[in-house]
Each structure stands twice: as C-alpha cells, then as structure tokens.
Amino acid sequence: NAGVTQTPKFRVLKTGQSMxxxxxxxxxxxxxxxxxxxxxxxxxxxxxxxxxxTTAKGEVPDGYNVSRLKKQNFLLGLESAAPSQTSVYFCAxxxxxxxxxxxxxxxxxxxxx
Amino acid sequence: AQSVSQHNHHVILSEAASLELGCxxxxxxxxxxxxxxxxxxxxxxxxxxxxxGDPLVKGIKGFEAEFIKSKFSxxxxxxxVQWSDTAEYFCAVRAGSYIPxxxxxxxxxxxx
Numbered sequence: 001n002a003g004v005t006q007t008p009k010f011r012v013l014k015t016g017q018s019m020x021x022x023x024x025x026x027x028x029x030x031x032x033x034x035x036x037x038x039x040x041x042x043x044x045x046x047x048x049x050x051x052x053x054t055t056a057k058g059e060v061p062d063g064y065n066v067s068r069l070k071k072q073n074f075l076l077g078l079e080s081a082a083p084s085q086t087s088v089y090f091c092a093x094x095x096x097x098x099x100x101x102x103x104x105x106x107x108x109x110x111x112x113x
Numbered sequence: 114a115q116s117v118s119q120h121n122h123h124v125i126l127s128e129a130a131s132l133e134l135g136c137x138x139x140x141x142x143x144x145x146x147x148x149x150x151x152x153x154x155x156x157x158x159x160x161x162x163x164x165x166g167d168p169l170v171k172g173i174k175g176f177e178a179e180f181i182k183s184k185f186s187x188x189x190x191x192x193x194v195q196w197s198d199t200a201e202y203f204c205a206v207r208a209g210s211y212i213p214x215x216x217x218x219x220x221x222x223x224x225x
Contacts, residue, residue: 031211040122042203042217043157050211058212090156096211099164101147104157 002026004105006091012111013081021076021108023091029103030096032074033058034066036087037107043090049074050096081112115140115208119216126194126223134189134219136178136204146187147205147213148178157203163187174198194223 004025013019023032034046045058049068063085065077074093078085089108094100120135138144148160161172168180178189187204201220207213 033212035215040217042119043215045212048212092157094211100145100207100211101159101162102149102157102205102213104149106156 004091004093004103006089006105006108008108009106010109012113013078014113015082017081018077018079019081019110020078021089021091021110023074023076023093023105024072025074025091025093025103026072027093027103028071029093030071031094031100032068033092033094033102034064034074034076035090035092036060036085037090038087046076046089081110083112086110086112115144115206115214117204117206117214117216119202119204119219121219122217124219124221126221128196128223128225129193130223132189132191132194132198132221134202134204134221136187136189136216138185138187138204138206138208138214140185140206140208142208145207145213146178146180147207148172148176148187148189149203149205149215151201151203151218153200160189160202194221196223196225199223 033048035043047066052071067075091105092102094102116139118137146163149157163170204216205213
C-alpha cells in the first residue's frame, strides 16, 4: 500500500515548456486534490476532483489543467510554464465523506527558468 | 467562504518550552478542524483532527488542540517541545463542503 505517490519528484522547465505531473493513490479514494506550496503562502488549492471524470477549480487554477480519467490517477498539466509557477506541488486524496482526512503525496519540486 | 488565520508565522523555542500555535477560522456553522505537520523535506501528515464530541483533542507525539466554538479557535499545544518537533504546522478547516481550507502555516524551530 503505497498511499499517494507523485512523479516526477523534481523538474526544471524553461518558460513556455509544457509538462504533466502525475498523482496516483491506491486507497480507492473518491476525492483528489492538487495544491501548490509557496513560502509564506501556505497551501493553495489549484484544482480538485470529487470522482472519476470530474474536476473543479480551486483557489488558483489559472495556467493549469487537470484530468481524472481513472479513479486512482489525477493529472496536473502546465501547458506553457511561467516562472510564477515555480513551486512545490502536492497531491492529496480523501474519502470524500464527513470524516475525511487528507493523505498527501511527497511533493514535486518544479523550477521554471 | 471559509477562511483560516494562523497568527504566528515563525516561532522559535528552546527544547522543553511549552508551545501554543493559534488558529482561528471564520464560519458560523458546523466545522471539521485539522492540524497537519510537515517535517523538513517531507509531505504533510495529520497531527490531529476534531469532528465532534470532546473539544479537547489529543494527537500524535504529545500534541493536543482545543476547539473553542465561541472563539472560532482551534489552538495547538504541546507542554514540552523537542528538537524533533521542528517543522511547519498547518491548520485546516472544512465547513459545508468537503473541500478544506488551509492556513498559511507556522514555521516552528526548536533549538537545543
């Protein structure tokens, strides 16, 4: 039982390049989330999904797209990376009920030059 | 919309000192409350949570938090900190929907 895993762990991009971050969970959770963590800003929700095939915008969705084609996977895409997207990205999952606790992945550190 | 305030952004303590980190939220209805911890280089882990019942919640590693509904607060406490408690601490609130809101975090440094 690996919990929540993220790939890659670290990536350097040039401005304008695209990339996809992969999040996978093996706990059969309905809800999945993508956050970014920046110094002094805490965790900010980018997008989330309440089930396979559904996605919704969070607090800071601009510049990102997501897909949840399979229940266990939640992809975060950057179509044209910008230096402002330099951050640490965390994926999380949860049961989606009133007793939900979120389980976080190890994070992806992204540097956009 | 719900919001969460963590007033202490940086806290520096000596080992064995007592700790209290503040967390206030803005929502008048039923809430679920969480404290997560992020050790250096690691991902967030749940410290403790409050859903209902006894407002004094005990978590892992000797931490506890008290839900005071009249003050909209859920402060985290530990009577005697250790060097290994050096980490970033996040308060989170879920109200209404299942999407929690996180505070900006408090960085705790414990020196020997």
